[in-house]
Amino acid sequence: MAKLKLVQLPVPPPTAFAATGNVPLAAGCLAVSARENGLEKKGLEVEVLDPSVTDSEGDTSLADRIARNEPEFVGFSLYLWNSERSLHLAREVKSRSPKTKILIGGPEVNPDNPFVLSETGYDIAVSGEAESTFARLLTTLLEHEDIIAVPNVAVRGRDGRMGPFSQEENAAFPLTTYPSPYLAGFVPVDPARSTYLETVRGCRSQCTYCFYPKSSNVLRTLDIPETIRLIRGLKERGARELVFLDPTFNHRPGFEEFLDSIIDVNSDRQMSMFGELRSEGITEKIADKLAAAGFDRIELGMQSINKETLKRVKRYGSPEKVAEAAKMLADRGIELLLDLIIGLPGDSPGDVLEGIDFFFEKGLGEWVQVFPLSVLPGTAMRKDAEREGLIYLPKPPYRVIRTPNFSPEDLASTLFRSEDRLDRRLDETPRPFLADFDPSMRDVFLFSEDGATEEGIADFSVPGSRHIAVWWEGKNLESSKKEFFSKLRIRLLKDPYTVTDVVLRPREPFSPKLINEILMEFSAIPASYLSRTLAHRGENMLHRVVLVLPENVSFPEEWLGIVSEYVPVFREMKWEEAVRKSVELGGEFPGARILDREFHAGAWAILSENADPEAVLFADRNLEKKWCWEVLGYSEK
Known part of the structure; x- marks a missing residue:
């Protein structure tokens, strides 16, 4: 029997105990597709890696697990936050199991994304909604036929390069074609995690910066009775928060009737709910029903105060209408996310700050979130980037680094000035992992002048977990630098995409140059989403250095002042x-x-x-x- 393993890696969290939000919905949908299209009956065994595994294990452990028993097929779902790690794992799996055919798909896999298409380690790339394509592809592979007739697929040639994508075909299957992966048993319903669900695909809005319009501007909707059966089934399985992934939740036909049905299912308010809405169409009556249905958080994207910019990016809409709708929702105790984007074509730094002031004037300032523009694969904005004068990172997070109205310095200073006005940090804060060693875990590694003790793992080649701490202890750290750096290199190469805190615990001062030398060791590992996402702050979310001062040991204040400019103390x-x-x-x-x-x-x-x-x-x-x-x-x- 052939084996298929489907893998969806989490959003890398800022610290060891932060929730990842990892729900392998895409992987689960592909597993359902395989079942519904009879592939299990044709001898295909399908496994979706459990999120508790992908959330906790480091790179080497995951690669070992995926490659175990040499599965015939492995599929990775690529997103902004996990692409580079997924592609690393693909290469590692391929090295362990050369005959395994590796497939990739997801929003990152598009003909206009040379970053992904230039990478190695996988055999076949699939773009677009993949349920039907995926089943056709696997059927073709199982029957050893030529896959040239399968749409939306690119294949690696004998020369090692990816060929062009086959004919593009938009998905048109009704959403009732495939049952929910939760109800089919491929994705667990975990009360401690959000439960993601789609009841609509396609989007009537044509915002140029968004990936959704690529699918279709025609809405394919799971009808109300079927959706309510799904919600009821999720509730019976213990779901506590439902997150609707519908691109614009209130654009679905019969929206008010839909809310009435949810109210009926969730009359005990056992479940909380989240959705992204457009302000148009939100009335006092709709706001009442959203609150009654259990929606305690709603996202309303204004994106810009500049109406000309809104037209340019095809967002349209009215800031005044966004504020009006937001007030209605906030008055009912609903938490809001009010979006403003830095770097939209046509916008200036002043527009962003004016947008913040606008929300404050409306009494809504506490809900504002501001973030830089990302020029995503598959979007109209990426297609028009050169014409719009947008320069952006070619790899995740694809953040814009220059526009006609924003220099690199303007982009950073606008974010920092926004934080000053909002009186809070807008990016995640990297939090070091300083917990004591637990022999049942693989997350604390210790090097000291006296040798490793029972307080940490001595062998730095042991595969680690998702987030680890490497402790370097001693009276004079510089005296053991050569040996420590040798061990650190082993650790970084073993799990290059594992979040790693190097924890310095000296008993006397050392030269601050030592910190720079550690940072140079980090730079030998290829950059990734986590190391780039806070680069504008001079912070690295993937590999960090922190100083811990032992109890009852004194250090010169002048030295502490210098070192604290480099690392948290x-x-x-x-x-x-x-x-x-x-x-x-x-x-x-x-x-x-x-x-x-x-x-x-x-x-x-x-x-x-x-x-x-x-x-x-x-x-x-x-x-x-x-x-x-x-x-x-x-x-x-």
């Missing part, structure tokens, strides 16, 4: 000292790594109220996770 302390320093933590005083293992409710409350929450970390894993979820608010939402 934390001092080990007990609850009592952390409480005394609570107001200073994260400011003039280093952050705290709290050593106590027992929970202290009073100290917890004081630190939660007074300290910079990112400046408080814990040696105890349970306390660290509790802080991340309760204070920092990490969750699937």
